[in-house]
Amino acid sequence: MILLCHGDREYLRAPGAELHTDLGMLTVPDDVENGDVLETHLGTEFVARELRGPDLFNHLERTGAPMMPRDIGLVVGHTGAAADDRVLDAGTGTGVLSAYLGRLGASVTTYEQDPEFAEVARENMVTAGVEDRVDVRTGDITDDLDSLTGGEPFDLLTLDTEDAPEIVASAPNLLADGGYVAVYSPFIENSRKTVAAAEEAGLSGVETIETIQREMTFDDRGSRPSTAGVGHTGYLTFARHS
Template sequence: MILLVRGDREYLRAPGEELQTDLGVLTVPEDVEPGQRLETHLGEEFVVREPRGPDLFEHFERTGAPMMPRDIGLVVGFTGAAAGDRVLDAGTGTGVLAAYLGRIDAEVVTYEQDSAFAEVARENMHLAEVEDTVDVRTGDVRDELDELASEAFDLLTLDTEDAPEVVRHAPDLLVSGGFAVVYSPFVEGSRAAAEAAREAGLTDVTTHETIQREMQFDERGSRPDTRGVGHTGFLTVARWE
């Protein structure tokens, strides 16, 4: 898949597919390359771009509110997630986190209880070209903990209401030095996850509110954007000994 970009317009297409807009019609060449400029039959130009993580975030089919790229960046930054890591994820949803981790060549097993959501996530993994590294499973991860305990994961990521219950099993799931990360939209969930992590013997337990504000620059001066506060949620991070 490639992106056809013109200004603030972006269209996702496969080689050989057709684009029809008010700017005209064009057929994507089978041998299309990033950086090419393609013209519609009306002479309007589009630039070809290879989709990257932020682009996929915009074009994934959504089944709810996905984790934001900035939050995913914090997950990677706090844990050092890298190629070759084995990740156990629960609460797949749209699959944005799983796709990002798959694109850095981590091996991801992710659980989604809703079968329809899981099917959408599989389609998104195909779009992100990570279906070989991300295994989307339908079911409740809590039902599989005994079996998963024999697999040894480098990273445990949870975006579920029952995250504290799963965190209590982190010592059985993680390799020495592995991390558990819980994303929660509410601080109560983060507190419960932090308490569960400490009770389970995990160390370096911290919780962070994720806030990002875009800057505005104009003739009057510079200041943070006043539209919203940029809050998305809370990340609780802990580490097994």
């Protein structure tokens, strides 16, 4: 898939597909490449752009609320997620976190309990070009914790589910030595339960952070944090098996 961009407008299309807008019509060439300039029959130019992480956040078909790029950045920074890591993830939801990790070169096994969401996530992994690295499994991850235990250990366990504390209790059985757990929670109550589960499981370096980001505005009068929007997204809890 490729993005066709004109100003603020972006359209996701496959090579060979057509684009019809009020700016005219064009057919995406089969051999389209990043940076190609395509012209509609009305003479409007669109630049073809390969999808990168933020484009996935904006353009993948949404089911479960996706993790925001800034929170994914914190997950990568705090856990050192890298190429060739083995990642166990739940729930898949839209699959934005899984797709980012796949694009890093990690091998991701991700669980989604809603069959329709899982099907959409599989298509999203094709759009992201990571279908070979991200295995979307339909089902409740808690049903498979026993069978996942004893297999090749994971380097990273990423959780974005309400029942994360229950899964964290199994982390020592799932993770390689030095492997990390990262749990995203929209509510602090769930983070507190996650911390208790991590400590009970004997994980080390247990910490919870609130993720806040303030956009700056610069104009003729001066510079200050934007007064629009809320800077808070949620809480991230990290812990390590060692």
